[in-house]
Amino acid sequence: MWIRHGILLAFSAGFVAGENGLNGWLRYASLPEAQRQQATSIPSVIVALNSTATSPVYVAAQELQAGIEGVLGVKLQVLHEPEITASSLSVLVGTVAAYTSKHGARNISSLIADGYWLSVKAGSVIILGQNERGALYGAFEYLSRISQGNFADVDVVSNPDAPIRWVNQWDNLEGTIERGYAGPSIFFSDGLVVKNLTRVSQYARLLASLGINAIIPNNVNANPNLLTAENIEGLGRIADTMRPYGVQVGISLNFASPERLGGLKTFDPLDIMVVKWWTEKTEALYKRVPDLAGYLVKANSEGQPGPLTYNRTLADAANLFARAVQPFGGIVMFRAFVYNHLADWTVWEADRANAAVEFFKHLDGKFLDNVVVQIKYGPIDFQVREPASPLFANIPLTNTAIELQITQEYLGQQSHLVYIAPLWKEILDFDLKVDGKPSAVRDIVAGRRFNKKLGGYAGVVNVGTNTSWLGSHLAMSNLYAYGRLAWNPKQDAQALLQDWIRLSFGHDRSVLDTITKISMESWPAYENYSGNLGIQTLTDILYTHFGPGPASQDNNGWGQWTRATNTHIGMDRTMSNGTGNAGQYPPEVAKAYDNIETTPDNLVLWFHHVPYTHRLHSGKTVIQHFYDAHYKGAATAQTFAPAWESLRGKVDAQRFDEVLFRLRYQAGHSIVWRDSICSFYHNLSGIPDEAKRVGNHPWRIQAEAMALTGFKPTGVTPPEAASNFTAVATVKNGTGEAVATLNFPDGTYDIAIAYYDIVGGRAHYGAFINEDPLLEWYGDLEDRLGHAFSEKLDGHSATRVTITNVGIKKGDVLKIIGLANGNETASLDYVAFSRRELLIRKSLRTYSLFITT
Numbered sequence: 001m002w003i004r005h006g007i008l009l010a011f012s013a014g015f016v017a018g019e020n021g022l023n024g025w026l027r028y029a030s031l032p033e034a035q036r037q038q039a040t041s042i043p044s045v046i047v048a049l050n051s052t053a054t055s056p057v058y059v060a061a062q063e064l065q066a067g068i069e070g071v072l073g074v075k076l077q078v079l080h081e082p083e084i085t086a087s088s089l090s091v092l093v094g095t096v097a098a099y100t101s102k103h104g105a106r107n108i109s110s111l112i113a114d115g116y117w118l119s120v121k122a123g124s125v126i127i128l129g130q131n132e133r134g135a136l137y138g139a140f141e142y143l144s145r146i147s148q149g150n151f152a153d154v155d156v157v158s159n160p161d162a163p164i165r166w167v168n169q170w171d172n173l174e175g176t177i178e179r180g181y182a183g184p185s186i187f188f189s190d191g192l193v194v195k196n197l198t199r200v201s202q203y204a205r206l207l208a209s210l211g212i213n214a215i216i217p218n219n220v221n222a223n224p225n226l227l228t229a230e231n232i233e234g235l236g237r238i239a240d241t242m243r244p245y246g247v248q249v250g251i252s253l254n255f256a257s258p259e260r261l262g263g264l265k266t267f268d269p270l271d272i273m274v275v276k277w278w279t280e281k282t283e284a285l286y287k288r289v290p291d292l293a294g295y296l297v298k299a300n301s302e303g304q305p306g307p308l309t310y311n312r313t314l315a316d317a318a319n320l321f322a323r324a325v326q327p328f329g330g331i332v333m334f335r336a337f338v339y340n341h342l343a344d345w346t347v348w349e350a351d352r353a354n355a356a357v358e359f360f361k362h363l364d365g366k367f368l369d370n371v372v373v374q375i376k377y378g379p380i381d382f383q384v385r386e387p388a389s390p391l392f393a394n395i396p397l398t399n400t401a402i403e404l405q406i407t408q409e410y411l412g413q414q415s416h417l418v419y420i421a422p423l424w425k426e427i428l429d430f431d432l433k434v435d436g437k438p439s440a441v442r443d444i445v446a447g448r449r450f451n452k453k454l455g456g457y458a459g460v461v462n463v464g465t466n467t468s469w470l471g472s473h474l475a476m477s478n479l480y481a482y483g484r485l486a487w488n489p490k491q492d493a494q495a496l497l498q499d500w501i502r503l504s505f506g507h508d509r510s511v512l513d514t515i516t517k518i519s520m521e522s523w524p525a526y527e528n529y530s531g532n533l534g535i536q537t538l539t540d541i542l543y544t545h546f547g548p549g550p551a552s553q554d555n556n557g558w559g560q561w562t563r564a565t566n567t568h569i570g571m572d573r574t575m576s577n578g579t580g581n582a583g584q585y586p587p588e589v590a591k592a593y594d595n596i597e598t599t600p601d602n603l604v605l606w607f608h609h610v611p612y613t614h615r616l617h618s619g620k621t622v623i624q625h626f627y628d629a630h631y632k633g634a635a636t637a638q639t640f641a642p643a644w645e646s647l648r649g650k651v652d653a654q655r656f657d658e659v660l661f662r663l664r665y666q667a668g669h670s671i672v673w674r675d676s677i678c679s680f681y682h683n684l685s686g687i688p689d690e691a692k693r694v695g696n697h698p699w700r701i702q703a704e705a706m707a708l709t710g711f712k713p714t715g716v717t718p719p720e721a722a723s724n725f726t727a728v729a730t731v732k733n734g735t736g737e738a739v740a741t742l743n744f745p746d747g748t749y750d751i752a753i754a755y756y757d758i759v760g761g762r763a764h765y766g767a768f769i770n771e772d773p774l775l776e777w778y779g780d781l782e783d784r785l786g787h788a789f790s791e792k793l794d795g796h797s798a799t800r801v802t803i804t805n806v807g808i809k810k811g812d813v814l815k816i817i818g819l820a821n822g823n824e825t826a827s828l829d830y831v832a833f834s835r836r837e838l839l840i841r842k843s844l845r846t847y848s849l850f851i852t853t
């Protein structure tokens, strides 16, 4: 019955035709011959210890069949007991209980809920889950191994580090997704659950392969209408669709639902009618969805209703729901993201970073056992760099979960490559030293450190209908790493990335090396060009959170303050002189953050207010570090697209082109970031860049300096989002022409044209040298990138197109024509020239200094 690799069906190793990303890392692409050779023997039949089509064990068998066929080219038969008994030649999958009743006990008592035992011995495979879900996880683990060419014998027990491994979607009932960058919702449309749930099933499959065990499909800014009878039925259909994959469904609640949907006069959590209303709603929900995972609640935050309106505590609110779901085994995830977004910014101490501890510390011990406080990783809001939230250390009597964000709200919105797992790891591994004892964040949320039964992970994903799920193929490494870390946070970020690369893009060494390199460089690069030293992502926090807008942080109630003046920058969070935030950490950590000498450079501006001339541990001044880091980060981002281009022919065409487009976009937008931030602080501080790059662009032709017809000089908002603080634009429906005679030495150049691509139309552009066409393009990024788009000329819409290898002679005439379209005016900021010959000869280090264009 053994099938030797020599007689496997002949099939060619290569790409699955027409890949669009839909299968994520579950492609089951055929293994290249060299790796297939390792499979000296594989089983000949799959035995599943459950024959109910909707059971995870049944699904596991189907998955094993599809996976083995895809990877090895043999279609194994699936048999269900009692049709046959297991033989040593099978892949057997089932629960420990089912196995024991048939085949006698196995000594795998160390399994906990959702865990599995995987045994591969000379090609004979046994996968036993502690529960059905665990069996499915074990099957996915086996398939991940063989997909990566790993046929080694193994005998392993794998248990999840924490029981809660959830994802959150911020989908609105209308079908939009808050902070989603991959198209509309796969769950909702027009106020209802969609009819066709195929994508929901495919999503459940991806989630299950990572060990994710529950999902909240609707936005934490919740719509009460989710609780209508029709939508409860819809939720039932979602739950039925995801259940075979072991993914339970929970929901976000709108705290004011009893009033807004139920017609009551109040939503006071202690009012008897309110309690009755929630109890009955909960019963109705569990009637349709008996395994509802529970509720997620955002209360008294960013304008959402909550118990504070009635002078009730957040614990009163959480416990109301906890009591309602308790008889059904449900849990309540109560978000710690509570703060006053209308804070008085003139009050130095009104520090948003303090809010979570202020709101929750005194409630420790008051939450019921099935409440879990869900805490964002840092004290503010998913910034590119934050210290771990001090709340993790402050509520030892309370169950906690960490909230991470897969969707890249503040990290480039999937239009920039940013592999986030290294950031998450820094937080998860951070030792808060509670009571002087080792207290890594991962041990706290797993429940280990404070002996809690519940705890774990919530990841905000926001997949959409785009077949790439997240809008960017490379961004899927973040979802993959999130799930794997929630299962075992000790895993290495790069190792997880490489598993994902092999599963998603195959086995070519250069593909592995290249994606590893650009991904591992991506978070440091993004931090360098978007906001370093702990100053946060310096984006426009009052608008789309995408492009640069450093002034928007300050002078408003949102509390993402930098306190930048023309001499100083940074939040003073010290105990002696500042907001006291450092003092919210346990003593050893507090002491380190309170003292500028012991605060790491990458958090210095998070905790300290210093002059721009303050010297860092690195020896640089703060301002020079800003300039250098922004140049370095943008220079690194310039290398991503060429690195990817070297993989042409080694990655299937559609994904290759889509990724290349984004990496080229990122190259241009990283320069927008670099220049905006450098020019903002240069202007504010008046301190020159030692390397003379900032504000000095000899290889640029500013649009306003060209001979203009139809284009008119205009400021943009913020001003630093235009080179030399000025751009040019046509009127609505207008036409513009900009002409310049080139005065650069003869040579071959890359030419970058900086302009603004806003929503509302697709402006049409042409560039010419001596009337010869150079490039024609459209302002159509809104069709091609899913990030939040802007209606104005600003740091979000600022972008560049680059034409490589153009031969130029002194005296050549450059002409750019722009035709406005719809509400989109045609616009231009500058044209930059880089000498190709020089670029090629420079090493990356000097390249970063050289790129001043």
Ligand code: GCW
Binding pocket: 170, 178, 179, 219, 220, 221, 298, 302, 337, 381, 382, 409
């Ligand atoms: O980061 C902010 C986002 C909001 C989000 C909020 C939250 C869903 O800008 O869009 O609302 O956090 O986490 O509740």
